[in-house]
Amino acid sequence: MASDNFMQIHDPELLARGERVLGAEFKAMHERVLQVSALTSRLNAVPFDDEAAKASLLVEILGRPLPAGLTIYPPFYTDHGLNLDLAERVFINQGCTFLDYAGIRLGRGVMVGPKATFITMGHPVDPEERRRFLTGAPIDVADNVWIGAGAMILPGVSIGRDAVIAAGAVVADDVPASSLVSGSKATVRRSW
Structure with missing residues (x-):
């Protein structure tokens, strides 16, 4: 069972302001990851046409009833599940990963291509701090x-309504509504 402090740190708004996950909070998060990993393993082994079994496992993973018109094609991966907010008519193709501890919201009619990845948590860049705590921020994806x-959406990103994220894009900054973003560019930012 999570402590009150865990619930405060767990709040996506606090994480967006740079709060850290550590100690007892990390232990509670780790326990949920193990539980959800077992559930997603079962989900990913269910025959594709067994809609009732898939729906039952998704309800356990998400911790709430499924929205109307939700389609998720396994394999499907998430590390927390309870912070994955899916609206009506969301479509998630095969092999997608949702690391949702800090919160992920997909608006109505969002379509997610195969092997897309959403990451809300990370480690500090400083090597002395890297193993001591996690930081994170929520992801918000508007309707349609x-x-x-293969797109990758990083912590703290908001994507505006009707936007298109091209295959393979790495999205580290907010995306305006009704726009197309593409590409990835790894550049040296600093050295130590």
Whole structure:
């Protein structure tokens, strides 16, 4: 059972302001990850046409009834599940990963291509701090967004209504409504 402090740290708004997850909070998070990993393993082994079994496991993973018109094609991966807020008519293709501890919201009619990844948590860059705590920020995807195959959405990103994220794009900054973003560019930012 989570402590009150865990619930405060767990709040996506606090994480967005740079709060850290550590100690007892990390232990509670780790326990949920183990539980959800077992559930997603079962989900990913269910025959594709067994809709009732898939729906039952998704309800356990998400901790709430499924929205109308939700489609998720396994394999499907999440590390927490309870902070994955899916609206009506969301479509998630095969092999997608949702690391949702800090919160992920997908608006109505969002389409997610195969192998897309959403990451809300990370480690500090400083090597002395890297193993001591986690930081994170929520991801918010507005209605009618299309996220292409293999796209990666990073912590704290908001994607505006009707936007398109091209296949393979790495999205580290907010995306305006009704726009197309593409590409990835790894550049040296600093050295130590």
